[in-house]
Amino acid sequence: xxxxxxxxxxxxxxxxxxxxxxxxxxxxxxxxxxxxxxxxxxxxxxxxxxxxxxxxxxxxxxxxxxxxxxxxxxxxxxxxxxxxxxxxxxxxxxxxxxxxxxxxxxxxxxxxxxxxxxxxxxxxxxxxxxxxxxxxxxx
Numbered sequence: 001x002x003x004x005x006x007x008x009x010x011x012x013x014x015x016x017x018x019x020x021x022x023x024x025x026x027x028x029x030x031x032x033x034x035x036x037x038x039x040x041x042x043x044x045x046x047x048x049x050x051x052x053x054x055x056x057x058x059x060x061x062x063x064x065x066x067x068x069x070x071x072x073x074x075x076x077x078x079x080x081x082x083x084x085x086x087x088x089x090x091x092x093x094x095x096x097x098x099x100x101x102x103x104x105x106x107x108x109x110x111x112x113x114x115x116x117x118x119x120x121x122x123x124x125x126x127x128x129x130x131x132x133x134x135x136x137x138x139x
Contacts, residue, residue, distance in 0.1 A: 002121050004030045012125055013132040021139045029124065036120045041110050049109055057104055059098040067101040079103050 002008070004026040019026060040048055055063040074080050078125070080100045087096050092125045106113045 002033070002117075008125075012128040014128070014135060017136060017139050025135075025139075029128065033124055036124065037117055039115055040116050040120055045109065053102075053105060053109070056098060056101050059094060061094065063089060064094075064098050064101045067104065068097060071101075071104060074100060 006015065006022075008029070009017060009027065011024060014022075014025065045053075052063060056067070064066070068074055071077070077100075083099050083103070084096060085092070092097070110116075
């Protein structure tokens with residue numbers, strides 16, 4: 001995933017932003033990315049799919065468990081193993097299970113999600129870069 005940090009500010013030409021405003025701006029950029037990705041990913045999905053995804057994101061245990069049951073031997077799945085290692089979590093940690101189901105849901109229902117993330121991030125970076133002078137002037 002993308003990091004919203006000093007390096008990001010350098011990439012978009014905002015490394016000279018006053019320190020006290022950097023955290024707020026980084027949070028704003030992250031929020032914008034999430035909203036835009038959500039909007040783009042929801043195009044073409046049914047209301048039922050969106051409802052199910054929202055339940056998974058909200059860690060609805062019944063929905064997560066339904067998916068785990070469908071997926072079978074998830075503990076030996078590469079995606080699960082990687083998430084578990086990255087999170088340094090136990091195999092039955094509820095957030096780990098929800099993250100795994102989220103990844104599997106996206107693979108099945110929105111297989112282009114990685115490209116969407118990449119494209120939207122590029123668009124956001126370009127937009128911020130083009131407006132950097134105005135952003136700095138207002139900070």
